[in-house]
Amino acid sequence: MIISTWNIRGFNKPVKHLEVLSFIKENNIDVLGLLETRVKKNKAHRILQSRFRRMNSFTNYNAHYNGRIWILWNPVTTSVSIVEEHAQVVHCQVRHFATGRTFHLSVVYGSKNASLRQQLWQSLSDFAVTGGPWVTMGDFNVVRHFTEKISDTPPVFSELAEFNNCLLDCGLDDLQGTGADFTWFNKHDISSKVYSKLDRVMVNSDWFQHYPQTSAQFKPPGVSDHCPVILVRGNPMFRLMEKLNKVRLGLKNLHNVEFSNIGQRIKDKKVELAQCFEDLQKYPLSEAHINKEKLISDDFLKLKEAETSILIQKAKLHDIKHNDFCSAYFFC
Known part of the structure; x- marks a missing residue:
């Protein structure tokens, strides 16, 4: 089973629809979280029904007027049940038909505002008591360590501390990954260039026990300024078959x-x-x-x-x- 999240940074243009369709096909994605779509609610239904009608979908317009998080999944391979929706995170339960395995998934698009991110940390902490295998992934809009940002303006210590304290309370830690070290860059010239690791995959101890062979892959950003991240589960032979x-x-x-x-x-x-x-x-x-x-x-x-x-x-x-x-x- 393959899960992915991608801050697409606007999803109104057909060129991005095609790129996402290509991304899903090339990587055999079962569940995809699209972040920062910037699509108005009255247009979202038309895009989903025409471009992605072969997939089931969920959007969090009920929690935020701009529908910050879209979740798409392949109904042939997977079922997704929404447990909670918030402006910055959607918690759901995922079932993979081929294996019969069930786990919890939280798709995150954190606010750029540190004060508003307090609501995200609270939601994650409250949901952590659910127990069982749990993976949390997406764009958190904050780094964990000072080395995860290159800029004239260093990270704010209090923001790092709040993020790491939340992860400690939730029992979450980064999943080992390959690819880009910095998952977002502002595409400015050298005088104002910024690189940050804003996108990540984090799991709890139950996940490590049930799925020890999982890993994260951070792909080149393509039409966005964020790297898509892919969570791959399976043994080496399974990955060979995918290739x-x-x-x-x-x-x-x-x-x-x-x-x-x-x-x-x-x-x-x-x-x-x-x-x-x-x-x-x-x-x-x-x-x-x-x-x-x-x-x-x-x-x-x-x-x-x-x-x-x-x-x-x-x-x-x-x-x-x-x-x-x-x-x-x-x-x-």
């Missing part, structure tokens, strides 16, 4: 001659962007690497928008009028 399945999908896409040119350009640019992001992790204050990342990121976004335009043009007029992005063009 082989990705290769199979890649080979299948090679046969799609109609889109092979722009598709390959996007793939190549995505590899360049991932490599550039990796270099930035090593040399975060290098002006040359910062400028290179901005150029490649802009090129990648332009290619994705061009691909979106081509797909829209080839879709049937009926589908365009009904905002239907679930045609074969998007799921081939």
Whole structure:
């Protein structure tokens, strides 16, 4: 079973809809928490029904007017039952059909305001008494350690202390991960560049006992300024099968001659962007690497928008009028 959260930093543009669909498909995501969608409530239903109608969904507009947290899941593999919803966190129970395993999941999008984050810490502390395997993941909008931020302005000690005290009360700790050390960066020039580890996966002791082979993967941010984080559960053979399945999908896409040119350009640019992001992790204050990342990121976004335009043009007029992005063009 594979769970992910991603601060998508706005979810109104079709190019981001396509990127999320591609992300779900490429990584076989069973449950996805989308954060900071910035989508108004009257538009959210239309996006979910047209672009993601094959998935079940939940949004927390009842707890916050801007619907800060969306949860999508594959109803064929997984069931999700909402236990509590708040403005900054949604607590739910997840059941994986293939294994029959059940656990608790908390999807977090913490407030940028330290005072408001007190409500998040209280909600996590109250929910911790539920017991059983529990994973908490998302964008907490605060770091745990001073080394997790590179900026002219250091982290505020009291904010770190409040976060760590909450985790101590809840019995939560970081799950071992691979990929980016800094999960958010502001994409400014060298004079005002900021890197922070705001996104993370944390689990309790019961989780470690039941799922000792789980790990977190922090992927390149792509069309966002936050890294998507993926929680992978399974033995090494299971992960090998996942990788082989990705290769199979890649080979299948090679046969799609109609889109092979722009598709390959996007793939190549995505590899360049991932490599550039990796270099930035090593040399975060290098002006040359910062400028290179901005150029490649802009090129990648332009290619994705061009691909979106081509797909829209080839879709049937009926589908365009009904905002239907679930045609074969998007799921081939």
